[in-house]
Amino acid sequence: MSGGHTKAKTFIARHAMGKAVRGEALVAKDGFSARYDLDRINGVFSRPAHKLVGQSYVNKVLILDAAKGGVATAWMLLEMQSRGVVPLAIVLNSVNPIIAQGAALGDVPLLAGFDVDITQAIAHGATVEIDPVRRALTVL
Amino acid sequence: MKLNEEEQDILAGHQGPVPQTALRHQIKVGEFFGAADFVPVTQAHIMADTESLGEAGVQWLEGLAAEKTGRRRVRIPTITDPRGTDFAKAAFLRHTKAMLTLEERAITAFVKLGVLMTNTCINYQTVQPATRNEHVAYGDTGVVIYSNSVCGARSNFEGGPSALSAGITGRTPRYGFHLPQKRLATLHVHVDDTPETLNEWGALGGVIGRIAGNYWAVPVIEGIGERGGAPGSDALKHFGAAMASFGSIALYHLVGLTPEASRLADVAPDVKALPSHRVTRADFESLQLSYHTTDEVDVVVFSAPQLSLHELRDVAALCEGRQFKKPLIAITSPQVKPDCDRMGFTQTIEAAGGQVLSGMCFYQSYAREMADAHGWKRLATNSAKLVNILGGYGYQPMLGSMEACVEAAATGRLA
Numbered sequence: 001m002s003g004g005h006t007k008a009k010t011f012i013a014r015h016a017m018g019k020a021v022r023g024e025a026l027v028a029k030d031g032f033s034a035r036y037d038l039d040r041i042n043g044v045f046s047r048p049a050h051k052l053v054g055q056s057y058v059n060k061v062l063i064l065d066a067a068k069g070g071v072a073t074a075w076m077l078l079e080m081q082s083r084g085v086v087p088l089a090i091v092l093n094s095v096n097p098i099i100a101q102g103a104a105l106g107d108v109p110l111l112a113g114f115d116v117d118i119t120q121a122i123a124h125g126a127t128v129e130i131d132p133v134r135r136a137l138t139v140l
Numbered sequence: 141m142k143l144n145e146e147e148q149d150i151l152a153g154h155q156g157p158v159p160q161t162a163l164r165h166q167i168k169v170g171e172f173f174g175a176a177d178f179v180p181v182t183q184a185h186i187m188a189d190t191e192s193l194g195e196a197g198v199q200w201l202e203g204l205a206a207e208k209t210g211r212r213r214v215r216i217p218t219i220t221d222p223r224g225t226d227f228a229k230a231a232f233l234r235h236t237k238a239m240l241t242l243e244e245r246a247i248t249a250f251v252k253l254g255v256l257m258t259n260t261c262i263n264y265q266t267v268q269p270a271t272r273n274e275h276v277a278y279g280d281t282g283v284v285i286y287s288n289s290v291c292g293a294r295s296n297f298e299g300g301p302s303a304l305s306a307g308i309t310g311r312t313p314r315y316g317f318h319l320p321q322k323r324l325a326t327l328h329v330h331v332d333d334t335p336e337t338l339n340e341w342g343a344l345g346g347v348i349g350r351i352a353g354n355y356w357a358v359p360v361i362e363g364i365g366e367r368g369g370a371p372g373s374d375a376l377k378h379f380g381a382a383m384a385s386f387g388s389i390a391l392y393h394l395v396g397l398t399p400e401a402s403r404l405a406d407v408a409p410d411v412k413a414l415p416s417h418r419v420t421r422a423d424f425e426s427l428q429l430s431y432h433t434t435d436e437v438d439v440v441v442f443s444a445p446q447l448s449l450h451e452l453r454d455v456a457a458l459c460e461g462r463q464f465k466k467p468l469i470a471i472t473s474p475q476v477k478p479d480c481d482r483m484g485f486t487q488t489i490e491a492a493g494g495q496v497l498s499g500m501c502f503y504q505s506y507a508r509e510m511a512d513a514h515g516w517k518r519l520a521t522n523s524a525k526l527v528n529i530l531g532g533y534g535y536q537p538m539l540g541s542m543e544a545c546v547e548a549a550a551t552g553r554l555a
Contacts, residue, residue, distance in 0.1 A: 071300065
C-alpha cells in the first residue's frame, strides 16, 4: 500500500516495533542474519555470497528480503547496539521470531511485511523515515 | 494481548522485577506478531553462547541474576544450548582468558537464575525429547525443527532472551507454530532419491530450505524412505538442522513418517493448491559440489549439530590406526562425552591426532578468532549447516562424507 503527497511515498507494514528514525537505505534482495552475514566487529556484511558483502551497515536503514539463519541475532543486536555498530533500523519483506526478539531486546526499530516487495520498491541509497507507531516507511 | 490474572500480576511487578522484565519482553514480541494471548510451556532451551551475548548480553543476564527482590529463578525445566568453549580444551582451541572469563560470568548468572547447564543442541537425543502437542520454548533452530517435525511438539524459534523469559514466566506468546493452522503445509516437495549419508541428508535439507525460503513456510515432503525404510534420528538431525539454517524453516512434514502427516491430506487438505517442487539427487549433490572450492584442507570439524554416540562410534572406527596431518575436531554434548570416553571412542580418535570436545559447538565458539589464531581457512565437514554458517566467518568450508573428511585429516586433501 502506498500513499502520501507528491514527493514522499509511504509503505505500510503489517508488523512494527521501536522508535522513529530517519536515514540512508541499504537495499538488497537478500536475507539477514547477524551471525551468518556480518562482521560485527568492523560493521560490514562479510558473507561472500551476500549481495551487500563489504558494505557497512552501521547507522543505515537495512532493507532486505527475509530474516534467515539461527537464533543468535536475538542476542547480537543488543551487543551491536552497546558498541554503536548497529543498523539504524531493519526493514524486511518476511520476518522471523528471532529478529523480532533481538530487535525488542536491542531496541532496534523493525518493520516487516508489505503488500509490495519492499526491496524492489526502495532505491539503494534513498533517504527514508521509519515510523513504527504508524507502521510506516516513507521515502523522502 | 489478553492477559489473565496471573499475567497481570506479573506485569504489575507483584512477583518481582525479573518476571516483570521477562513478561514485558514477551509482550513486545507477542504484540509484534499479533498473538492473542499466552500459552503455558513445559520446557525451555536457551541459546546463549558468549560470542553472541558479548559483554552487553552477559551484563543483562548478571543484572537479572543479581536481583534481590521477588522471584528470579526459572519455574520450568530450562536448559542450555552449547557454550562458547570447552574449558578442558581451551588451550588447544586458543581461546583467550577474556573469552573464558566472559563464559564463566555467563554460567554463574545462569546458575543463579536456576538454569540447568546441559550445554547441548541435541537435547532431543540426550536429555528429554518433547512429546506430540507439548508446547515448549526452544532455542537453537535445529532443536526446534526436530522437536516440531519429528516429535510433533509446538515451538517457535525462541532466541536466548525469549527462551529465558519463557523459563521465568512459564509461558510464551501464542503465535506461529503454537497455532494448529500454522502447522499445515504451504508447499509440496517430492524427493526422487533418499540420501544415504549424513552429509547428503544435510545437503537435501539445505536444498529444501532454500526452496521454502522463509520461517512461515512448511514443506510437506514425499518420496523419503519409500525404499529402504525410515531415516534414523541422526539423519533427520542433519536434514532438519540444514533446512533451518539455509531457509529459517521451523517445521516440515514427511508423509507417512512424521507424526502429523500419516497421510498427505492430514497436512495438505488441498495439495493441488500448493506450490510444488521436485528435488533430485543432482540437486543435493550440486549443493555439496558448490562448496568444493579447493582440495586442500587446514582443519576437519564434526559439529553442528553435536555428535550422537552413534556418530562418534562411526568416526572412531574411521580413525582406528590412522595418524592425522591436519587437526580433526569432533564435538559432542556433555551427556554423550562420558559414554564416548567409556566406550574407548575418545581414545581412538585422539590416538590418531584428533580431539573430542564437549559442551560447545564449533561455530558458537569464536570461530573467527580460532581461524586467526590457528591459520585455519579451508575447513572440511560433513555438516551442511556448518558450511552454510562458516562462510561469514572467513572460512572456505567444504562438505564431504564422514569418510572423506577423516581421510582429509590424514592426507590434507578432500577427495
